[in-house]
Amino acid sequence: MACRSSPFLRVERIMSEQSPPYEHAALERRWQQRWHKERSFAVAEHSDLPKYYVLEMFPYPSGRLHMGHVRNYSIGDVIARFKKARGFDVLHPMGWDAFGMPAENAAIANGVHPSRWTRSNIAAMRDQLQRLGLSYDWDREFATCDAEYYRWEQTIFLELLERGIAYKKGGLLNWCEPCQTTLANEQVEDGCCWRCGNLVTQREMEQWYLRITDYADDLLAALDELSGWPAAVTSQQRTWIGRSTGASIFFELEDSAQLEGLEGGIEVFTTRPDTLYGCTFMSLAPEHPWTRKLAAGTPQEEAVNAFVDRMGTTDRAQRMDEGAAKEGLFVGRYALNPVNGRRIPIYTANFVLADYGTGAVMAVPAHDQRDFEFADKYGIEKLVVIQPDGEALDAASMTEAWTGAGQLRNSGPHDGLSSEQAKQAVVAELEAHGRGKAAVNFRLRDWGISRQRYWGAPIPVIYCQTCGMQPVPADQLPVQLPEDVVLDGEGGSPLARHEGFWRTECPSCGGQARRETDTFDTFMESSWYFLRYCSPQYLGGMVDAEAAARFLPVDQYIGGIEHAVMHLLYARFYTRLLRDLGHLEVAEPFRQLLCQGMVCHETYRSEDGQWLYPGEVDISVAESGRTAFRKSDGSGVRIGRVEKMSKSKHNTVDPETFIERYGADTIRLFCLFAAPPHKDLDWSEKGVEGCYRFLCRVWKLAHQRSELLGAAVDPSSLELGEAATELRHRVHQTIDRVTRDIDERMQLNTAIAAIMELLNGLSAFHTTNGVPRDLNEGDAAVFVEGVQVLLMLLSPFAPHLSDELWSMFPGDKLLEDSPWPNSDPAVAAARTMTVVVQVKGKKRAEISFAVDASEEEIKAAALVHPKVVRFLGDAPPRMVKYVPGRLVAIVPGT
RNA sequence: GCCCGGAUAGCCCAAUUGGUAGAGGCAGGGGACUUAAAAUCCCCUCAGUGCGGGUUCGACUCCCGCUCCGGGUACCA
Numbered sequence: 001m002a003c004r005s006s007p008f009l010r011v012e013r014i015m016s017e018q019s020p021p022y023e024h025a026a027l028e029r030r031w032q033q034r035w036h037k038e039r040s041f042a043v044a045e046h047s048d049l050p051k052y053y054v055l056e057m058f059p060y061p062s063g064r065l066h067m068g069h070v071r072n073y074s075i076g077d078v079i080a081r082f083k084k085a086r087g088f089d090v091l092h093p094m095g096w097d098a099f100g101m102p103a104e105n106a107a108i109a110n111g112v113h114p115s116r117w118t119r120s121n122i123a124a125m126r127d128q129l130q131r132l133g134l135s136y137d138w139d140r141e142f143a144t145c146d147a148e149y150y151r152w153e154q155t156i157f158l159e160l161l162e163r164g165i166a167y168k169k170g171g172l173l174n175w176c177e178p179c180q181t182t183l184a185n186e187q188v189e190d191g192c193c194w195r196c197g198n199l200v201t202q203r204e205m206e207q208w209y210l211r212i213t214d215y216a217d218d219l220l221a222a223l224d225e226l227s228g229w230p231a232a233v234t235s236q237q238r239t240w241i242g243r244s245t246g247a248s249i250f251f252e253l254e255d256s257a258q259l260e261g262l263e264g265g266i267e268v269f270t271t272r273p274d275t276l277y278g279c280t281f282m283s284l285a286p287e288h289p290w291t292r293k294l295a296a297g298t299p300q301e302e303a304v305n306a307f308v309d310r311m312g313t314t315d316r317a318q319r320m321d322e323g324a325a326k327e328g329l330f331v332g333r334y335a336l337n338p339v340n341g342r343r344i345p346i347y348t349a350n351f352v353l354a355d356y357g358t359g360a361v362m363a364v365p366a367h368d369q370r371d372f373e374f375a376d377k378y379g380i381e382k383l384v385v386i387q388p389d390g391e392a393l394d395a396a397s398m399t400e401a402w403t404g405a406g407q408l409r410n411s412g413p414h415d416g417l418s419s420e421q422a423k424q425a426v427v428a429e430l431e432a433h434g435r436g437k438a439a440v441n442f443r444l445r446d447w448g449i450s451r452q453r454y455w456g457a458p459i460p461v462i463y464c465q466t467c468g469m470q471p472v473p474a475d476q477l478p479v480q481l482p483e484d485v486v487l488d489g490e491g492g493s494p495l496a497r498h499e500g501f502w503r504t505e506c507p508s509c510g511g512q513a514r515r516e517t518d519t520f521d522t523f524m525e526s527s528w529y530f531l532r533y534c535s536p537q538y539l540g541g542m543v544d545a546e547a548a549a550r551f552l553p554v555d556q557y558i559g560g561i562e563h564a565v566m567h568l569l570y571a572r573f574y575t576r577l578l579r580d581l582g583h584l585e586v587a588e589p590f591r592q593l594l595c596q597g598m599v600c601h602e603t604y605r606s607e608d609g610q611w612l613y614p615g616e617v618d619i620s621v622a623e624s625g626r627t628a629f630r631k632s633d634g635s636g637v638r639i640g641r642v643e644k645m646s647k648s649k650h651n652t653v654d655p656e657t658f659i660e661r662y663g664a665d666t667i668r669l670f671c672l673f674a675a676p677p678h679k680d681l682d683w684s685e686k687g688v689e690g691c692y693r694f695l696c697r698v699w700k701l702a703h704q705r706s707e708l709l710g711a712a713v714d715p716s717s718l719e720l721g722e723a724a725t726e727l728r729h730r731v732h733q734t735i736d737r738v739t740r741d742i743d744e745r746m747q748l749n750t751a752i753a754a755i756m757e758l759l760n761g762l763s764a765f766h767t768t769n770g771v772p773r774d775l776n777e778g779d780a781a782v783f784v785e786g787v788q789v790l791l792m793l794l795s796p797f798a799p800h801l802s803d804e805l806w807s808m809f810p811g812d813k814l815l816e817d818s819p820w821p822n823s824d825p826a827v828a829a830a831r832t833m834t835v836v837v838q839v840k841g842k843k844r845a846e847i848s849f850a851v852d853a854s855e856e857e858i859k860a861a862a863l864v865h866p867k868v869v870r871f872l873g874d875a876p877p878r879m880v881k882y883v884p885g886r887l888v889a890i891v892p893g894t
Numbered sequence: 895g896c897c898c899g900g901a902u903a904g905c906c907c908a909a910u911u912g913g914u915a916g917a918g919g920c921a922g923g924g925g926a927c928u929u930a931a932a933a934u935c936c937c938c939u940c941a942g943u944g945c946g947g948g949u950u951c952g953a954c955u956c957c958c959g960c961u962c963c964g965g966g967u968a969c970c971a
Contacts, residue, residue, distance in 0.1 A: 351969045361971045370969050690919050753918035770935040836914045841952035891951045
């Protein structure tokens with residue numbers, strides 16, 4: 001056990017006497033300081049080099065890095081370092097998504113001010129990031145809680161307000177009680193708050209919105225062009241935007257004269273105008289503005305009011321649960337079907353959503369499953385108007401709705417049309433009579449951006465009793481968040497209780513006025529931070545136009561998929577807004593998106609069902625399988641499945657511990673090696689040890705031959721032996737493999753595997769039976785070239801160790817300033833090839849050829865190979881196919 | 895239910911996109927070194943690709959029909 005947690009002991013053991021110990025802690029600190037001193041990762045803003053912008057989703061400053069962060073940033077760092085070596089001017093920044101509720105909750109719980117809490121967390125996490133050796137240009141760092149950051153958000157908000165993109169309205173809102181704030185629709189997952197996981201309720205409130213729905217079509221259509229995004233994300237956004245085409249139809253009331261304001265009738269949206277002739281009733285959402293009004297004065301009035309009241313107090317999730325029974329009530333009045341004049345009863349129904357479409361539905365029970373069930377329950381007539389091929393539907397005997405296509409019947413002039421044709425024909429009929437039109441409907445709602453919390457950017461408006469709502473004048477920006485607030489978790493928004501903040505003068509009349517006390521949704525800040533990195537100190541606006549033109553869009557964005565329809569949708573929207581306001585040229589912020597997989601770990605539970613941390617458990621491996629015991633008392637432990645690391649299940653490991661034990665290079669390497677970036681990664685301490693061992697072997701290889709490294713000779717001018725030629729070929733091939741794996745395939749795990757292979761090759765080459773052998777001049781030159789290449793290829797993954805060993809070569813240039821190696825195509829090309837001979841698809845022989853052997857030559861050799869001849873028989877072969885460089889496939893004659 | 899993914903050795907993961915199933919790591923076994931153990935070094939075992947069909951000279955790869963796992967989404971009219 002002792003050795004398991006004593007890496008230094010282990011290092012000494014791994015190292016033979018001829019190598020100095022690999023002291024990763026001191027070594028890594030030294031190189032981090034050197035990079036810092038030389039500003040190795042500063043962006044050359046005006047260089048002639050092509051730019052490359054790599055960005056990882058910036059973290060919320062919780063105070064501690066978790067493995068998900070480490071993985072995310074390690075991936076980004078490889079790309080950043082690689083692109084830099086490939087000659088790009090790389091922008092690779094880092095900052096802090098610093099507003100948000102944890103800070104405020106911590107303040108309520110512990111009395112620490114959110115600002116102090118946040119700043120000290122930032123300091124701690126910055127330190128952790130720096131100890132990972134990530135290649136950020138730290139001069140560009142900022143936190144979104146900096147007034148100099150959010151002032152531009154306030155500025156833009158005022159521009160949006162002027163253009164009517166930002167507006168305020170009242171209505172039912174998502175309310176999270178534990179968080180004491182409203183939430184945007186995107187931030188409600190499965191009826192629960194995305195942050196705290198508690199059930200979201202509905203509440204009638206006023207708040208600010210951004211008209212994202214104006215951009216719905218554009219946001220949707222442009223997804224098709226985002227070929228660099230994972231389909232999982234674009235498809236989620238498509239679903240979320242939820243565009244459906246159909247018709248908007250007006251149903252007049254039977255006695256509309258009696259109801260003021262309903263002269264045009266009730267509007268419904270449908271995707272199935274072809275079924276209009278089959279409409280036998282109408283359903284309104286309980287919250288529909290006409291539900292109560294229609295019932296008023298009818299015998300149904302009292303019952304309808306009671307129903308609406310009950311629905312209002314029924315939990316939304318419960319009411320909308322699909323298992324919930326259809327329920328409704330006749331409202332006491334009739335409407336007229338605009339195409340056939342049929343008198344249809346109007347119902348209110350629990351399953352009709354107030355905020356989708358118009359909150360009113362034309363019900364076609366024969367062709368919609370929900371309407372079918374409702375009609376069954378309340379004895380409403382079903383009318384078949386779509387007849388599927390080869391089947392005669394009969395309303396009386398149907399057991400479920402027919403929702404597919406078919407031929408029209410009972411539909412007046414449209415009988416005989418296909419449902420597709422009828423969709424257009426019915427719309428045309430409606431349009432001719434002014435009773436409806438083709439329409440598109442979206443599921444997407446406007447983005448609610450007000451939050452009733454303190455730790456956010458103030459919304460820069462003022463309310464005056466006489467002048468109404470007034471924007472804060474530009475010269476009074478930023479509206480600073482006051483520091484001196486009472487945070488006790490009581491009595492609603494802290495700013496609303498801070499008189500010094502809200503009491504102000506009307507900018508228009510100078511009279512007494514009140515500031516808005518809600519703050520912005522923190523997704524507002526993360527919707528443009530990538531832009532600010534282009535010119536983080538710019539004082540003239542959000543971004544310096546020249547810097548934006550140079551660096552945008554982000555070439556490679558990396559982060560978790562959990563933001564598929566929150567951050568990533570808002571950022572696309574916001575970028576469009578800024579383009580339309582003239583601040584930007586681009587519409588899409590992120591050219592390529594990589595969503596890394598989760599970091600997972602086995603779970604452990606004690607006999608009494610408690611979750612245990614991996615550190616509390618010992619595991620022994622026997623033939624019968626693995627068994628686990630609790631370290632403290634040796635009691636049995638149940639090994640559970642591998643799951644995403646989470647605090648609640650205690651299956652987390654702390655990056656800090658592992659960095660101390662093995663070093664940042666090892667941890668980075670493991671995160672990149674154990675799985676391809678987009679897939680889930682199973683944390684394995686054994687695997688970490690394997691990566692550590694690999695780095696130790698690299699270390700040892702260089703030190704074993706340190707005397708050679710100081711005097712590199714170009715091997716291309718030397719006469720090389722067989723083994724040296726072969727090794728050199730492998731070295732150059734490895735350059736090609738690693739380059740392609742990083743650049744084209746984003747397959748970092750196989751890039752590392754190739755580097756490991758190269759190490760194995762170099763080790764075998766310079767030793768005999770594990771002991772260093774004598775190398776001639778050619779051998780030495782090839783070996784040294786191999787070590788050089790190895791370090792260059794390794795440097796994006798394990799930069800500290802690579803730099804340390806690189807310094808054994810002459811010159812004092814950092815690897816960070818050295819170009820990526822180029823392979824010599826002549827050397828990388830194989831000299832011989834092994835061709836497999838298959839007879840009827842079965843491998844029968846292998847033959848070696850020079851790479852320039854001709855097809856005829858190869859086919860001929862294959863056909864006379866003794867192992868092949870046996871399977872051919874006497875007749876001439878029916879087919880002989882040559883796949884260049886790979887195989888000869890033969891089908892014998894009969 | 896629908897829409898995405900995924901399933902290859904005891905485990906993680908490769909396979910140049912239809913051409914020799916195995917690169918890399920872990921675990922396991924053997925050997926060298928050692929008084930011994932550990933460490934280190936060298937060597938080795940193990941699957942025929944979730945299941946059933948099909949196309950093909952040839953299928954992990956393409957087609958059809960399933961199973962299981964993961965993710966998203968759902969009275970959206």
